[in-house]
Amino acid sequence: MTTATTATAVGEALRLPANAGSDLVVLDRVSIEFPRSRGSGHVVAVSDVSVSIRRGEKFVILGPSGCGKSTLLTALGGFIPVSSGAILVDGKAVSAPSMNRVLVFQDFGQLLPWRTVSGNVEWAVGKRWPSMKPRERKARAAHYIDIVGLGAQAGQYPNTLSGGQKQRCAIARAFAVQPAMLLMDEPFGALDAINRERMQYELNKVWASESEPVTIAFVTHDVNEAVHLGHRVMVMSRGPGRLRALIDNPCVGSPPHDEAALALVQELRDLLKDEP
Amino acid sequence: MSTINENARPAHKGGAPLPGTSSGVLKKVVVIVLLCLAWELTVRILKVNKLLFPPLSDVAVRLMHGLGFGGGSASGELWAYIWETLSVILQSFAISTALAILVTGLAISNIWMRETLSVMTGMFQPLPSIALLPMAILWFGFSRDSLVFVVVMAMVWPIASSLTVGFATISPTLLRLGRNYELGRFAMMKEILLPAALPMMISGLRVGWGFGWRTVVAAELVFGATGNGGGIGWFINNSRLFMNIGDGFAGILLVIIVGLVTESLFRLLQHFTTHKWGTESY
Ligand SMILES: Nc1ncnc2c1ncn2[C@@H]1O[C@H](COP(=O)(O)OP(=O)(O)OP(=O)(O)O)[C@@H](O)[C@H]1O
Ligand SMILES: [Mg+2]
Numbered sequence: 076m077t078t079a080t081t082a083t084a085v086g087e088a089l090r091l092p093a094n095a096g097s098d099l100v101v102l103d104r105v106s107i108e109f110p111r112s113r114g115s116g117h118v119v120a121v122s123d124v125s126v127s128i129r130r131g132e133k134f135v136i137l138g139p140s141g142c143g144k145s146t147l148l149t150a151l152g153g154f155i156p157v158s159s160g161a162i163l164v165d166g167k168a169v170s171a172p173s174m175n176r177v178l179v180f181q182d183f184g185q186l187l188p189w190r191t192v193s194g195n196v197e198w199a200v201g202k203r204w205p206s207m208k209p210r211e212r213k214a215r216a217a218h219y220i221d222i223v224g225l226g227a228q229a230g231q232y233p234n235t236l237s238g239g240q241k242q243r244c245a246i247a248r249a250f251a252v253q254p255a256m257l258l259m260d261e262p263f264g265a266l267d268a269i270n271r272e273r274m275q276y277e278l279n280k281v282w283a284s285e286s287e288p289v290t291i292a293f294v295t296h297d298v299n300e301a302v303h304l305g306h307r308v309m310v311m312s313r314g315p316g317r318l319r320a321l322i323d324n325p326c327v328g329s330p331p332h333d334e335a336a337l338a339l340v341q342e343l344r345d346l347l348k349d350e351p
Numbered sequence: 352m353s354t355i356n357e358n359a360r361p362a363h364k365g366g367a368p369l370p371g372t373s374s375g376v377l378k379k380v381v382v383i384v385l386l387c388l389a390w391e392l393t394v395r396i397l398k399v400n401k402l403l404f405p406p407l408s409d410v411a412v413r414l415m416h417g418l419g420f421g422g423g424s425a426s427g428e429l430w431a432y433i434w435e436t437l438s439v440i441l442q443s444f445a446i447s448t449a450l451a452i453l454v455t456g457l458a459i460s461n462i463w464m465r466e467t468l469s470v471m472t473g474m475f476q477p478l479p480s481i482a483l484l485p486m487a488i489l490w491f492g493f494s495r496d497s498l499v500f501v502v503v504m505a506m507v508w509p510i511a512s513s514l515t516v517g518f519a520t521i522s523p524t525l526l527r528l529g530r531n532y533e534l535g536r537f538a539m540m541k542e543i544l545l546p547a548a549l550p551m552m553i554s555g556l557r558v559g560w561g562f563g564w565r566t567v568v569a570a571e572l573v574f575g576a577t578g579n580g581g582g583i584g585w586f587i588n589n590s591r592l593f594m595n596i597g598d599g600f601a602g603i604l605l606v607i608i609v610g611l612v613t614e615s616l617f618r619l620l621q622h623f624t625t626h627k628w629g630t631e632s633y
Binding site for chain 1: 522524525527528530531532533534542543546547549624627628629630
């Protein structure tokens with residue numbers, strides 16, 4: 076098989092599923108404020124964001140450092156409350172964290188250090204389906220560990236893994252519990268450039284391998300990553316934490332140096348640069 | 352968080368080497384042998400009164416007899432005494448650990464509990480709990496309960512204070528992970544907080560055990576004066592009464608040996624947990 080056909084095959088698989096289009100998440104004029112650590116008043120982290128995320132798509136939230144991306148994602152997960160507006164998932168307001176929306180962090184410390192790679196994935200599966208038989212649980216964990224290419228490391232403890240391997244394990248764990256939604260906060264942010272590209276490619280692959288693709292909200296400040304991963308890219312600006320643009324991306328999963336993709340990368344870069 | 356894991360240990364046949372298998376052990380053995388020789392020879396050459404300070408060989412024979420080795424005259428009585436002491440400290444250890452977990456667990460979620468715990472720890476940790484023995488005797492009589500009370504008072508504070516530090520330094524990411532998987536209070540404690548705080552917990556248990564061990568032997572010595580009780584401290588005190596000073600030294604050696612053995616048990620616990628996971632904080 077030549078590289079060209081591989082790229083096309085992946086491109087095909089990365090198309091949105093048929094049932095895409097219905098909204099899974101609706102953000103309705105969401106603002107999030109933090110109390111100032113000294114003195115009175117508030118820091119506005121996210122201001123008046125309205126957008127919806129479609130079922131089964133990979134939705135990228137792009138923006139400069141400190142523009143409120145993580146804050147918005149954490150609120151989507153139900154870890155912090157919104158100050159005004161509403162976040163609806165499947166029509167219901169988000170009020171608390173749930174296994175139906177799994178967060179993947181940038182932090183390599185998100186694995187349980189006292190469990191092996193397979194132990195971590197099995198633990199999560201066991202939490203999700205407490206009555207699942209051990210054999211089934213193990214098989215399910217092994218399946219996802221294989222998909223992310225950690226089969227050989229399944230019995231190792233996290234402290235013996237490289238950063239990239241830890242993130243793979245975290246991704247396997249997140250996919251294994253089959254959430255309605257994955258919330259990823261710069262999961263590849265601490266990896267080197269080569270590894271990051273490889274992980275982006277693999278994330279696309281894992282996403283496409285699911286019979287019913289999971290909805291992903293992916294936070295990044297890397298423009299190339301945004302174009303490689305996102306069906307749609309939401310650009311935020313530090314003004315503070317506003318929605319600046321929402322862009323459809325036909326180039327998702329395209330090989331590097333694809334011309335259309337490069338043009339889009341340039342467009343996004345300009346959007347980030349000439350902030351008001 | 353850096354990409355390089357400073358805690359990871361280089362691979363070794365069958366995992367990290369067991370603690371104490373290095374060449375340092377040889378030096379330790381040499382030093383111990385020299386010390387033993389010095390004891391034996393000093394007593395013999397200076398012709399010290401054996402009734403006051405017996406040579407090591409006498410003590411060793413007493414110890415062996417006390418432990419039931421060495422033919423007809425062997426009594427094996429030491430096992431009963433040491434077990435009496437160990438059972439008191441093990442019971443107190445279990446009570447203290449459970450208490451410490453309960454109290455620090457409550458202190459996590461309640462600010463008043465937290466302040467109370469911090470004040471109480473500050474007050475009682477510097478207090479040698481043997482000072483509470485007279486009150487304990489008033490309350491519980493010359494009983495095992497008095498011993499357990501003072502030993503718990505010696506152990507619970509260091510365990511609680513190191514657990515508090517352990518809980519306070521858990522990474523927010525792991526706490527979020529627990530919330531994400533909808534863990535309740537109890538599951539959060541069991542699956543995230545306790546294992547994550549284990550390095551601090553072990554050092555707290557170690558310190559707690561050390562305090563407890565000293566306290567229980569001291570308390571038994573006091574009990575010995577009343578002719579009550581029956582632990583190793585009591586045995587040591589009795590040897591004075593009956594001028595069996597060799598027995599007293601044998602008892603002291605046994606106390607030291609038990610201390611060393613528990614210390615290596617803690618090392619073993621670390622070897623199979625925090626060292627293997629790379630979560631040791633030092
Ligand atoms: N717990 C908090 N208390 C007070 N202010 C906060 C808190 N968390 C975030 N902020 C503020 O909210 C703003 C947005 O922070 P956020 O972490 O969401 O940025 P980000 O877009 O994720 O940045 P980065 O790309 O660097 O991760 C920042 O100005 C930050 O100082
Ligand atoms: Mg962030």
